[in-house]
Amino acid sequence: MEGGYTGRHVNAQSHLTDPQGIIKNIYDAIVIGAGSMGSATAYHLAKFGADVLVLEQFQRGHTSGSSHGETRIIRFFYDKSFYTELMKTAYAEWRDLESASGKSLLFITGSVGIGAKGNPYGRATRQSLDAAGVESEWWDAAQLGKRFSQFRLTGDMEILWQKDTGFLRAAECVSTHLQLAEQYGAEIQENTKVTNVDWQTDVPTVRTENSQFRGRKVIVTAGAWAGTLLAELDLPLTVTKQQVCYYQPTDSKLFQPNRFPVFTEVTPDGEFIYAIPAFGAYDKGGRVKIARHGRGQVISADTPERTPDAVYIAHIDAYVQERLPELGKSTHTEVCLYTETPDEDFIIDAHPHCPDLLIAAGFSGHGFKFSALVGRMMSELARSGKTGFDIHPFRIDREHKISSGIPRLQS
Template identity: 40%
Template sequence: MTHNFDVIVIGAGGVGSAVAYYLAQRQQRVLVLEQFELNHKLGSSYGYSRVIRYAYDNPIYIELMRSAYPLWFALQEEAGESLLIKTGQLDLGLPHTRSLKELAESMEAAKIAYERLNAQEIQQRFPQFQLPPQMEALYQADTGILKASQCVLSHLRLAKKYGAVICENTAVTEIHVQSDHVEIKTSQDRYFADKLVLTAGSWSKQILAQMGVDLPLTIMPCQFGFFAAQNPEDFQPGKFPVFLAHWLDDAGEFPYGLPICEHSGVKISTFYGWETVDDVKAVDYTPSDIWIEKLRKFIAQYIPGANGELLETRRCLYTMTPDKDFIIDFLPQHHHVLVAAGFSGHGFKFTTLVGSILADLAMRGTTEHEIGLFNLSRFL
């Protein structure tokens, strides 16, 4: 195998797999180094499903989604696989709920079509919910499910078809950044490239620290639960939407759920409310029984038909920036080293677009997309 490449990508998760695909598609010589097996369960990108949606309270993310949706459809067509399932989304809350109001204002400003439903209308359309009479919702029809693991593997398979070299179970031991190239060492070999793209997820902070860059990234080991439904046909895409419960936002947790995907059960979790750690080595992957019981109270009260057997539960690592916005930028003093980090919690839907953006930056140094919000300088 050659040891000289145009670009080396470290990390083969959602973003790393996507940038490998776009670089290889654009005839770049690409090497991908993944420390674990492909599609492993220890990071952020494994699983049956992630949400894809326009519904954001920040117009920058909405504009990025306008570009991301067509890329997902194009990937789906080239891969010859079903990667995106349309479901629609309910953002549920009380009339005075601040986050719901901000979401509506943002979608209106961006001219994203949505419906405002009262509790009776919600109940008529989606009888799976059992809601108080004062409840209301915003319904956005374009929301859907991305088959997360399948998306990652499709990116990688197509990248390989275009000539990318993908090495799994290959941990990076040393990174040497020279003035015009990088040298990467593993336990068995060393490689050289003109550009380096770091997409290592929860391992980014430690890797960057070795390069003299200290970023305030924290890791939140969130837990998913997949619950058996009393009548599974009622919780299929098309009948049961993605939902987000804004009326509990004072607790800072935001319960949310997804319909059944790949026979997985109804997926229920919370966006926030977890303790964070600074070092990925300190992550405890053990599921919490206390959290499951707390979640069951929510399900029993509001979605009783989904309160069946716990089919599966596991931890997924969210890598967070302090402002919860992404990092997509060159390293200071090193304009041939790119870092993409801090996506967890809401980043998977953007991964194919971010991969394209990183390919733009690696090849041209610029991109047509608005990414000023994601500058590294805000933390340095």
């Protein structure tokens, strides 16, 4: 694969028979997991003419991982400037996907970032936007009220307006990447759990309950299951249970994407809240999504228990009552998983002992917006062993800082 693919049919998947007579397929690339990262990786690889096999333990579009649901925030603003820089290409990748598929997947609403005057997260965020040449504006409460009368603010707050923020249609993005990957010839096997990846063979071997496949490159995009699949690496990944609440306002027009922004808030208690305007279901009026970003209950990815926590719902309802009273009470909640690294930065790297085994994991509750770009990065790494993007902060062997001291709002 060094030097890239020369075309679909030149690198055609080969079939070998081992001494026991079992057919072994050799693919250019095997992608493990069909969530946001795996679907985008499969798309980029297949587009470049690779023979790609995607193995997904559940059905595509399942709701047991991290990429389901209607929406995810996309934004430039980050307190770490390397994310802001990468987002320049990530936005372009999403627009390319829209052109390739003919679907609208990315909606721009602008965002307001609310926090107490001088809060360190707001300062750091503004700094990275400025460093990347991305426009933003400080507003005061009066300016916010003039533009978005839905908010009730108390205390001495400051607001960072960023016009390019918006949201992605999450589940639709994943299914679109998969559909296009298939159109380019990728094979997707659902309900096929990978039980082991043997990278010590000449060509890495991927075993499932009933079969085995060989891939010149194997890419692990297994979300909350990555730690188990790569147990020998002892990756610093923690899986947590997360919940989002949905609201159906009486006057839904007030919360449509053209009238209401994405918003984030570092509350006076140091909590991180985010919201996405009304979108999807609830009979065309859509529903507003609000949640707290933070370390949830630590669980195992295989725990089937996904019961919403009533105390959490009451807490978010109380916040909404104060900040956005017209939203009323939540009508529905959804449970999802974060896979967190100690410093909340991703892991994008090759296995330390096997350059043919690539890993994209630990997206720490803020990876979705990057997935179209991560797919491109993984495809470049698979094809040539390198990528033009700065993935230095995502190395496996970096020192995992527990905290930078700056409160962070991801999502």
